[in-house]
Amino acid sequence: MDIHASDILVAGGGIAGLAAALALSRRGADVQLIEQADAFSEVGAGIQIGPNVTRILRDWGLEAGLRQLASFPHELIARDARSGRELGSLPLGERAERLYGAPYACIHRADLHQLLLHAVQARDVPLHLNQRLAEVHLQEGRVTVRTEQGLARQPALLVGADGLWSRSRQALGLNEPPRFSGHLAYRGLIPSPTPAAQLQVTVWMGPRLHIVQYPVQAGRALNVVAIVHGELPVNPEGWDHAAHAAHLFQALGPICRPLQQTLEAVPRWRLWALNDRPPLTSARQMGQGTVALLGDAAHPMRPYLAQGAGMAIEDAQALAQCWVEKGTVAERVQRYAEQRWPRNAQVQARAIRNGRIFHAHGPISWGRNLAMGVLGAKVMDVPWLYKGMDFPSGRE
Numbered sequence: 001m002d003i004h005a006s007d008i009l010v011a012g013g014g015i016a017g018l019a020a021a022l023a024l025s026r027r028g029a030d031v032q033l034i035e036q037a038d039a040f041s042e043v044g045a046g047i048q049i050g051p052n053v054t055r056i057l058r059d060w061g062l063e064a065g066l067r068q069l070a071s072f073p074h075e076l077i078a079r080d081a082r083s084g085r086e087l088g089s090l091p092l093g094e095r096a097e098r099l100y101g102a103p104y105a106c107i108h109r110a111d112l113h114q115l116l117l118h119a120v121q122a123r124d125v126p127l128h129l130n131q132r133l134a135e136v137h138l139q140e141g142r143v144t145v146r147t148e149q150g151l152a153r154q155p156a157l158l159v160g161a162d163g164l165w166s167r168s169r170q171a172l173g174l175n176e177p178p179r180f181s182g183h184l185a186y187r188g189l190i191p192s193p194t195p196a197a198q199l200q201v202t203v204w205m206g207p208r209l210h211i212v213q214y215p216v217q218a219g220r221a222l223n224v225v226a227i228v229h230g231e232l233p234v235n236p237e238g239w240d241h242a243a244h245a246a247h248l249f250q251a252l253g254p255i256c257r258p259l260q261q262t263l264e265a266v267p268r269w270r271l272w273a274l275n276d277r278p279p280l281t282s283a284r285q286m287g288q289g290t291v292a293l294l295g296d297a298a299h300p301m302r303p304y305l306a307q308g309a310g311m312a313i314e315d316a317q318a319l320a321q322c323w324v325e326k327g328t329v330a331e332r333v334q335r336y337a338e339q340r341w342p343r344n345a346q347v348q349a350r351a352i353r354n355g356r357i358f359h360a361h362g363p364i365s366w367g368r369n370l371a372m373g374v375l376g377a378k379v380m381d382v383p384w385l386y387k388g389m390d391f392p393s394g395r396e
């Protein structure tokens, strides 16, 4: 493995790392990527991607692949988890295209990961498996990386896309571990959903819980995520845990029959402990000198705005745009960091707030229900987010 001083080194081959490798290589940069695992893979679960993200994938020439792999729901419906009552709805489908110029999609993570991987491979970006970043130092503007396997290099730029437990962060003096949110996510897939379920994202809300269901795999499966409050499982660094439906139902308490039936149809649950970091407060948390952080390495967030991977993809697009601008590497990294931190911070904060609203009880939940019923799309839509990062005035 030969990494030249002019090369960009991406650490991490998840959605953020592959997106960065693709975006930078499309802009003519010499990029190489290292991944600690011995194969590129994604743990099975779905993700939603808003128009701010599908617009970028379209720009990268991935729309045809997305059309084959993803589902494109027509509406988002919010329901009360206990009574089953509809609380409000937001049209997606044609409305998202009309207002935001790109579709709202739901996709299996593995499908999105493969889509990006194939695009990166098609550009002949060198991908090195079994290389685990062990040490990173940033001194006098130069970054030095060492892997556990003995590789030692000084790339022109290190792109730290090594996820929640990022090593790359240490080069920026960021040594605080992520924090456990107190929330657990149970995730599962139901094969062959009904035609109606193939067209909707449904969010069921209740005290200290919410459940989201949406179609993936071009409608061939329904992804279900149930979030409850709970204790940190043993081994918090583990990516996921075998979990039992019985534990989930106990944590949920009373729920309406249709929701119960949906959850009972999940053949196998996996359990995630949800970790995040407080919203970013400065550009230096996203990049300094010749190190830029992307995705969960920089801003792990609660999934209640469905934008963790989305922000990683926006980061990648922004970094590639800055890379072709004038200036030293450090100046371009600085521009990237300044551009990205306020938006990521805003999304992190909004995700935390959504969690409080989804899980509310008593008067707050009554106010929520009233607002969704009366104002519908006005409170459920997120124009500042979906308009995308090219709309700097699109703030809340």
Ligand SMILES: Cc1cc2nc3c(=O)[nH]c(=O)nc-3n(C[C@H](O)[C@H](O)[C@H](O)COP(=O)(O)OP(=O)(O)OC[C@H]3O[C@@H](n4cnc5c(N)ncnc54)[C@H](O)[C@@H]3O)c2cc1C
Binding pocket: 011, 012, 013, 014, 015, 016, 017, 034, 035, 036, 037, 046, 047, 048, 049, 131, 132, 133, 134, 161, 162, 163, 164, 165, 166, 167, 185, 187, 225, 272, 274, 294, 295, 296, 297, 301, 303, 306, 307, 308, 309, 310, 311, 312
């Ligand atoms: C329950 C749940 C639901 C979600 N729903 C959505 C959603 O609907 N929409 C959305 O946009 N996002 C969603 N997300 C968030 C999204 O999944 C993440 O934000 C995104 O996958 C992060 O990608 P990443 O590449 O930054 O990190 P990761 O996926 O963690 O990838 C990091 C990669 O780096 C590698 N790596 C780590 N350390 C090293 C090292 N030292 N050396 C080399 N390689 C290393 C890892 O092996 C891995 O391949 C959800 C998350 C959860 C938990």
